[in-house]
Amino acid sequence: MQDLWLVGIGTGNPAHVTLEAVEALRNATLILVPRKGAGKEDLADLRHDILARIGVSAAVIEFDMPVRDENLPYVLRVNRWHDQIAAIWARTIAEARPEGGPVALLVWGDPGLYDSTLRIASRLDPRPRIRVVPGITALQALTAAHAIAFNTVNGAVTVTTGRRLRDHGWPIGAETVIVMLDGECSFQRLNPAGLHIWWGGFLGMRQQVLESGPLAEATPRILKARAEARERHGWIMDTYLLRRDTVKG
Incomplete structure (x- = not known):
């Protein structure tokens, strides 16, 4: 049975890589690095930079x-x-390590939170023996960057996607809403009255950009900052937290 190690590497800052992740990557025999196409070369380069800093002996493909x-x-x-990604993994692993040995993938953030790596791994046949090494998430990096708490006292938090916010509006019963995977800035669809937003792009990285404030006032600043950052780098990863102004704590 193949050992497949899914290693969370945080949000792009090499300092976020945990000691457990360092140990796993040093002990792997094969490390797979995805290329995501033109304009997103930075994502592969950052993974290679992390591996170079750690010092690995594994083959990197x-x-x-x-x-x-x-x-x-x-x-x-x-x-x-x-399905297509799982087929590529299987073929690459078979060609590179036919005798077996631990295979590692560097996963942005954490493999268990708004990431599909575990679902893809479950498609492999035979199914590998999976090990997950947790990583710092965009949620943690966002609240740290703005020096705010993830939750209010006894308050409900909903973590959702831009698609669901756009299609269904503010989640019922939530005081705090954290939105992942939103390429359309769906907060624009909300009634801004009484809402405060904390937004961050390239969280934890040297090109990090932050904006916050009452939603009505912050929206044009966020849209401008996001567009400029994406134009400059060719891609952007961002997330945001929304909270009702009336909520204390």
Whole structure:
């Protein structure tokens, strides 16, 4: 049975890589690094930079990520994409390490939070023996960057996607809403009255950019900062926290 180690590496700052992650990467025999296409070379380069800082003896092999078929319905599109990625993993592992040995993937953030690596790994046949090494998440990096608490006293927190915020509005019963994976800045669809936002792009990295304030006032600043950062780097990873102004604590 193949050992597959999914190693959380945080949000791009090499200092966020834990000692457990360092040990795992040093003990792996093969490390896979995804290439995500033109304009996103930084994502592979950052992984290589982390590996260089750690000092690994494993073979490091890059693979090209497939492109999702935007013509398919969303769920089917994602499932097909995951099937394709799993097939690429299987082929790359078989070609590079036919005798076995631990294979590691460097996972942005944490493998268990708003990441599909575990779902992709479950598609491999035979299914590997999976080890997860946790990493610092964008949620932690966001609240740390703004020096705010994740939750209020006895308050409910909802972590969701931009798609769900856009389609269903403010989650019922939530005082704090944290939004991941939102390329359309769906907070623009909300009634801004009484809402405060804390936003961050490239969290934990040297190019980190932050904005916060009452939603009505902060929205144009966020849109401008996000557009400029994406134009400058060719890509952006960002997240944000929304909270009702009336909530204390």
